[in-house]
Amino acid sequence: MKKTVWLFLLAGMAATAQKNLTIQEATMGQYQMFAPKSLVAPAWRKDSKTITYLDNSYANLMARSQENNWTESTLISKTELTNALKAKFPADTFELRMFPYTYKWNDANTLVLEVTGKNNTYLVLFDVTKKEIKSAIAISNEAAQQQLSPNGANASWLKGNNIVISTIDGKTINVTNDTDKGIVNGSDYVHRQEFGIDKGMWWSPNSDKLLFYRKDETMVANYPLTNWDERIATNKDIKYPMAGMKSEEVTLVVYDIASGKSTTLKTEGPKEQYLTTVTWSPDGKKVYVGVLNREQNDLKLNRYDALTGNFEKTLFEEKASTYVEPLHDLTFVPGKNDQFLYRSEKDGYEQLYLYNTDGKQLKKLGYLDVVITEFLGFDSNAKNAFYMGTADNGLERQLYKVELLSGKTIPVTTQSGTHTTLLSTDGTFALDSFSNTITPNTTTIVNLNNKKDTNTVLKAENPYTGKTVLPKMELVTVTSADGKTPLNGRLIYPADFDTTKKYPVIVYVYGGPHAQLVTNKWLGGASLFDYYLAQQGYVVFTLDNRGSDARGRDFEHVVHRNLGVNEMADQMRGVEFLKSKAFVDQNRIGVSGWSFGGFMTSSLILDHGDVFKVGVAGGPVCDWKYYEIMYGERYMDTPQENPEGYAKTNIIDKAKQLNSRLLIIHGAQDPVVVQQHSMEFINACITAGKQVDYFLYPNHEHNVRGKDRIHLNQKIADYFDTYLKK
Structure with missing residues (x-):
């Protein structure tokens, strides 16, 4: 063999040889170049058998529907959305880098979108059939933790430590006006986001009231964090309640839009207790609150009148010799305003319990030693509920179905590994993404009625093949x-x-x-x-x-x-x-x-x-x-x-x-x-x-x-x- 040919072959082998990971690849590659292929931002279209997701360019909202045999089609593009925004708001400028990743379905034909223009941020209701904006509320680009009301007529948001409501007709309502930065309204950073707290404001189901946390931390010690970016370093003080010291004092307030009146719930007890599992009743007349003592070993689920703030009843009490840890809001059963699901580990494993609004436990819905990790929803008549739970000593995540009346539970998925599932709004179909130690990702649409009518949407290849050899x-x-x-x-x-x-x-x-x-x-x-x-x-x-x-x-x-x-x-x-x-x-x-x-x-x-x-x-x-x-x-x-x-x-x-x-x-x-x-x-x-x-x-x-x-x-x-x- 000639030397030049030999050198050429060696060069070719070197070019295709698999190599060890670089430190950059080891740090970022898991979520970038080596991420197994998956659907981006999948969601079920409400009241339909259609799954939507973003394409690989993040520019188009795609759809697969049962009526089209689950074939892929483009539902709406970033360009179409941009044109609709320009038509609705000609005085603003929009340069969308991608179709809004955080889109949600409000109904079968309407998307809820958050879009940022040069002048304002807009909370938009977008009609995907007509490809036009049904309504939109403009809020400041500096707004934080913005939430659209269920009817789309109002949006609450934070301006510093205060709450503002912007209305669909362009009005602005200052819900709170606290000048002391130690009084924080509507923030999700209450109780330092323990107890599953991920929001600080809740619209009532009929959109006429806003419930929010009011945190008084003026009595909590300041803790200095040194900012080194200044010419002379400065301290930024945060409120940091250390173990055994003075803690924050939190209340819950209901703001009535029609009257402009604020009413504080009468959550009587020690000022340093924790207010958790905050839930509106389906009719918007009551508020349920898990009141946990500072010792965290005694939880009372209380009901309050939303109009007067008066305490009405303790539905039940949960105590422990160690600690009680409420992490989830109540889930009311559709069509039954007097029944809800409650999650607790009181019997050894975090599982579901069916209660009525008098506080009576109707049914324990737990299954063996399964720990519920995510509640997914109900079928169309609320006969069954679906949730993700553990299996194989916690190594796996599987989909389970439980009948509310009998408590009978059936494992829906059985293939060994970790399943991530999205449930259609009627509980008929599930989008199931699955992986295990030898499977990068397989995504399938499963008919939950027979589990036979399935459609594989995506089967990811090993992203490391030809690039590097991972150790055993x-x-x-x-x-x-x-x-x-x-x-x-x-x-x-x-x-x-x-x-x-x-x-x-x-x-x-x-x-x-x-x-x-x-x-x-x-x-x-x-x-x-x-x-x-x-x-x-x-x-x-x-x-x-x-x-x-x-x-x-x-x-x-x-x-x-x-x-x-x-x-x-x-x-x-x-x-x-x-x-x-x-x-x-x-x-x-x-x-x-x-x-x-x-x-x-x-x-x-x-x-x-x-x-x-x-x-x-x-x-x-x-x-x-x-x-x-x-x-x-x-x-x-x-x-x-x-x-x-x-x-x-x-x-x-x-x-x-x-x-x-x-x-x-x-x-x-x-x-x-x-x-x-x-x-x-x-x-x-x-x-x-x-x-x-x-x-x-x-x-x-x-x-x-x-x-x-x-x-x-x-x-x-x-x-x-x-x-x-x-």
Whole structure:
């Protein structure tokens, strides 16, 4: 063979050779170039058997309908929408980069859209049949948390700490006029967004009233965050109620548009209680509120008169020796204004209960040890309800159907893995997207009446084929420190794995409530950065210890008053599992995690320095008395009530035990785990004569986002390469 031809072939092989991930690809690629193909912003058209979604260019709203045998068609384009906007608002300028991603169906022919022009933001009702704007409300481009009323005639929004209503005829109503910034109206940042709070305003069903949170935090201590962007650094004060200290005082207010009158619900009791599960009655005459005491162990579901604000009745009370954690609003049964579904883990697993408005439990709708993860809706006559729930010890997500009258439950999906499902408004069809460890994504339209009439809309190819070879990953089971509970784990082997070699290990940990890292879905729930580290020659291991999510009340509540104790015991069982593997180098085990995972990383390094050689702890809680009330007191009670628990979990006092390499990373603007945590720990290390590494991201909050995330991952990888590979 001639030399030139040989060189040409070598060049061709190099051009097509698969390579390891770059740090940029490992950080961003999971959501960009390596994201499995999927439908973008899918939604069922109301009262029809049509699914809509955006095309790959994000410029067109596509549709598939049963009457057209589920063939794809273009429903409305970005250009058509732009032309309609220009015709309706000729004085404004619109440059839509994409069809509005957050579109919603108001009825079978009307979309609710939020569109930003040069002069204003518009909440639009758009007729997809006539391709014209039915109505629109203009609000300020600086508006926050805007909400359109159900009838489309009014829009509520926030201007600073006050609520404004804009009407369809161009009027503006100032609902609140508080000049003290310590009085916050209508914001979703109430009770620090614990208890499932994701909004601070609720329109009544008939659009004549607006219910909202009023938060008085004037008595809460100011906490300074230093802004380094100024010529002379300045402090920005936030309100940060630390465990055991003074908390905010919250009320609920009803504003009547016709009268202009505001009425405060008489949620009597201690001023520092929590107001949760806020729900209008279907007729708009009553408001239901879950009133939870500050100790978070006693919940009362109360009913109030929306006109007078008067307390009417406690429907039921839920107590616990640990904590009660309401996370969801009530769901009224269609056509039955006197029945609603309530979600609770009072019997061991978060499940559905059917109640009437007198407070009588009509039926327990739970199924085995399934934890409900998402409520989807009802069929057309509200005979059955549908929800997503766990399976296989929390590893999977499946679709379930429950009959309200009998409580009989049927698993609808059965293929092993993680299903994400959208239910049509009549409960006839489901758009089911499915993945597991060997399936990137398959999306199917399923007829729920017979499960035979199905149509595969999309079957994603492996996005890594021809680009990189991901290391082998397997899901494993480890028995917890209690000797009986199976724990879910994930093991990613090094690239080019050789059973005769010994490899360093990185344990990636979170371990706290409301988080689950190991699931039976594509990549096993791991981040692509974990695979990057495996490509660099590490074994990467993750274990969901007791205290983590999706396994029920008792599994999680072992954390109560002793955060980190049982979690660490389980993680050490994971280490025993690793040490049983001949390919694991027992002298080169590292650990890494962020937030609660940063707390776990630091705790493991300090308590088990003979096991862990290197650690990287991001945004770590170092002393729970510096953490906020709502989360901290739920799990630890107050420092006054539980001094032993706070002392046992305080890593600042353990700084003298540091004998391993430890890198602490923190965001200087962190309003969640304030920088005081890591600064106190660093100071304790100095006092103890212990060397510790520290890195600060001056302009980031609790998470390092955007392009700086690449910098963060490179720093973590470099640290392990420097101190663990040796």
